[in-house]
Amino acid sequence: MTRTRAHQRLDGVEIGLRFEEGRAARWMPVTDVDVHDLVRAQPWRRHLTYRGEQLDLGIYAAISTGQNPVAADGIWERMDLADFDPTVRSMIGQPFKLRAEQGPGKAGYIPDLMLISSDGTITLLDSSPTAGGLCPSERVLDWAEEVIKARGWTYEWWTGPKDAQHYTNIKALGGGFCRPMHQVRQALIEPILALCADTELPIHAVEKSLTNEKMPQPMVRAVIQHLLWWGDLTTDLHRPITTGTRLRTDAAARRPAPDQQTQDSGARADERSEFAEVVSWVLLDYAYLGLLAMNPDRTLVQLTPTGSREYDERLAPTAQASSS
Structure with missing residues (x-):
């Protein structure tokens, strides 16, 4: 059987995975790795930060996948969209390293982010770094893209949200x-x-x-926004969300919730605890609308009131407001 050019591209390419912290990486031909290996592996690099650094490194708390915090590397917006996507089952930051014995791959390549969908599709993403010194050369990136596609995976170069309003709405809904x-x-x-x-x-x-x-009202609104994020309620998220936004149910849009630890099901007998829950959500809603702010000593300060009309209508910021 004649070997295709895609298979020839994978000759000599190895993938390194770390399964235990502090242990040496396990290397294997990239053609031998499967999705189970990728899910079990730990991030290739640990993020060590220091005060005053300019790199956009950190930890992303993915909600819909039910995972532990995900290492992020300047690709926050794409992770927000992936967390909202009902087809994404796993996201892993800097999941592995690719290398080859010769050519551009000799320098090695580590993707910024890996997404695994419910149908088994694997997507590798890179983004424009905040510090060019850490960016692989263009030859390495071209080589990595060819290897990824030859392996049957998907490659994506992330440059930012294509629809600013859609992303703004998702970011607002995911904010608590x-x-x-x-x-x-x-x-x-x-x-x-x-x-x-x-x-x-x-x-x-x-x-x-x-x-x-x-x-x-703030509690009812918070639950509506919760249901919009999880897909129980749907609407046109490509337009600004206001009190006039029309809601509908769509069972097909519902994302499966991750396994949660069983919460205490006993009813709270103390009404003061329930009142504190209500107050906390009211304060959260007021802070989101810019009516309250928190001082460094964690005391609350009331800002200049914006009026009831703005409170009623501004459920989520517009794309223009978020970019200013």
Whole structure:
């Protein structure tokens, strides 16, 4: 059988994986590695930071994949989008190293990020670094792209979100509204989904129907944003989200939640604890809208009020506001 050019491209290419911290990497032909090896491996490099550094290194707390924090390297926006994508099952920062005995691959190559989808698709990503000194040469990147595609994987060069408003909405929804909710807020899920089951309703109509003394408006709004992030509710995220944004249910858009540790199911008898939960979400909503700020000593300060009209309409910043 005639070997294809893609197979010839993989000749002599090895992949290095680290399975245990502090142990030597395991090297094997890139053709022998499978998705199970990639998922089990640990990041190739550990991120050591120091005060005053200019590199955009750090840790990303992925929610939808249920993983431990992911090492990030200047590719935060793409990780936000991947975390929101219901098809992404795993994301790993700097997952492995590729090398070859000769040619551009002799210098070695480490991808910035790896995404594994539910259908087994593997995507390797690189981004423009904040410090050019750490960027592989163009010849190395071209070689790596050829190897990745020859292996049957997907290569992506990340330059930023193509739709600024879409990313802004996802970033806003993920800013605290994607976490598991306390049972006080969980009680709102079914009523909200029932209202939007048969018809599209604007956000202000849902809030008006469910807001009462025990369920203040900021709490209802927070649950709506939580359901939007997880896919129980959908809307056009390519447009700014306002109180007039229409909501609908879509079972197909629901992302499977990661395995969560069983939470204490006992009801809180102390009403002051439940009140504290409500107050914390009200403060979070006010801080998001710019009405409150926190001093270095963790005391809260009230900012200049922006008025009820801005509070009602500005659920998420516009792309223009976020870029300014």
